[in-house]
Amino acid sequence: MMNKSLIFVLFFCLLWFSTLSQNKFVVQNKKQSHKIKFKLINNLIVIPVEINGVTLSFLLDTGVSKPIIFNFLNVSDSLNIKNTESITLRGLGGGESVEALKSSNNIFKIGDAVKLNQDLYAVYNSNLNLAPRLGFPVHGIIGFDLFKDLVVEINYSKKFLRLTSPETYETKKCKSCEQLNLEFYNGKPYVNVKVNLDNMDIPVKLLIDSGGSDALWLFEDEERGIKCGEKYFDDFLGHGLNGSVYGRRSKIKELSLQSFVLKNANVAFPNTENIFHATQIKDRNGSISGDVLKRFNIIFDYRKALMVIKKNRKFKDPFSYNKSGVELAHDGIRVIQELKRNDSKTTNESQVKKGELVYSNALTISLIPAYAVVELRPGSPAELAGLKIRDVILSINGKKSYQFTLQQIMHMFYGEDGKKIKLVVDRDGEVLSFNFKLKKLM
Structure with missing residues (x-):
């Protein structure tokens, strides 16, 4: 005869699998709520999303209806994507529609929120690579399918999401x-x-x-x-x-x-x-x-359409814009040789982690990010100074470019009117220097 505890365990497992099998995101913990840290890059939210057991970085985008993977990064090979069909997608921009593969029955996991039967779209257009512009790997975009199933709290000031089951979510009074x-x-x-x-x-x-x-x-x-x-x-x-x-x-x-x-x-x-x-x-x-x-800190409750x-503390921050006229993007890596004092006879573990190859006590070869000019506004300070598209930035205001993240460099171009900028660039093997001042246009 089956004992009561075993009956309870079997009942709980059946209930758990019944809930999980539904075609929606379900938070799988007792609280039915989970907090997830995110990265805020250029005002964009980047979160970890696990697809078929593989963890990727996704943009949280309320403006998309279905998850999209930028498949030119070859991530689909490791995702075991099945049941595909070809479709075309349209969005902003003046170009043609893009081709995509629609895939069904994918397992998505965001924190403790799980969905077993998620459609996704794999796009092969190389122009949709967000990573160079953000200086951070982004493999895809997700939006509506997460927001429609859960109450989503976005805390921009502390950089976390809270995903909560609508059935257990309690609306708190907030006079402010x-x-x-x-x-x-x-x-x-x-x-x-x-x-x-x-x-x-x-x-x-x-x-x-x-x-x-x-x-x-x-x-x-x-x-x-x-x-x-x-x-x-x-x-x-x-x-x-x-x-x-x-x-x-x-x-x-x-x-x-x-x-x-x-x-x-x-x-x-x-x-x-x-x-x-x-x-x-x-x-x-x-x-x-x-x-x-x-x-703002924001709560989206799609079921109540609220x-x-x-x-938050960013509310009164002044609105600024790029006063240089130049847009940069990550453009692969560069190999540099530097003379460094090295008293050790062998390469240590920390040097290996930094991507450094030590051939002698004096010469170190390093792999560093390359930042290239990809957009140049006509008549802008950068364009008038002589910069050209595809110039690779070597230094900015006397510091090596690889000492900054892409976003840190771009932030300098949003500075005060009249701020001096000195760039040293590599143009097809020739090292050139340019000076200009940021200019306020409105």
Whole structure:
């Protein structure tokens, strides 16, 4: 006869497998809630995602409906992807649709949140490699499928996510918070806010796009008074699924999210030909992205169609922009030789970990990251100084470039008006020096 404890164990296991077999993310712990640390890189959230037993780095993007893997990195070979079919995808950018393989029955794990039957899309377009621009490996993007199943808290100030089962989530009273109602179209969340343009308050419906690093994009609409003012400059805005996006950068007087008002916020007006498909969505007026979102701690509850926001310590940070006109990207590695004093007779373990090969007591060969110019704004300080696309940065303001991360270098270009920048570059084997000052354009 089966004892009671064994019956209980079998019942618990059956219940656990029944819950786990559902086609949704389920948090597998007693609290049904789990906290996950993330990296914030260029206003973008990067989280660890385990797919079929392989841990990868994914961008958390409220602007995508299905997970996408950048398959040119050859990650699919180790993921054991099955049941594929060819499809085409469209997004921002003026290029053609991209081909992808749709795969089903994949096991996704984010912290203690597990889903056993997840679709994903493997894209082979090499232009979708985010790693060079971020200086950090990113293998894919995930969004709606996680948000629709769980209550997602994004704490930008402490850099963690909290994933909680909606059935056990308890809404806490918060006098210093604001609640915004969400609307959904094709699995993407939209919010109604107000912008002040030419001293007029204009209601707008914006996509919440945590996968964008800018503050705000607006689609020009003369009838509604949504248009770029006289103070602006033309610039590269970013990469979409179907190519590069260009447009005009400017400022708006105010962005109002209920009682929270951000003043003198950055805004970009993308060129119409780069965003044609986005403008076809009824009543959409643009996007609200990372440079705004990071100023709040946010709770997304898709089942209740709610977004709860609370100001954090970044709220009053001034909005800035790249005053140099140059965009850099990680461009592989460089090999350098350095003379170093080395009293030991053998290479030690720490030198091996740093990627250093010691051939003698004096000569050390190291592998270091290469940062190259990939975008150059016409008429910008960097362009007028003589920089060219594909120049490789050797040093900046007297320090070797490899002593910085890519984001640290780019942050220097957002400095104060008039700040001096000295770059030493490698141009096809020739070492050149350039000097310029950051210039405020608006």
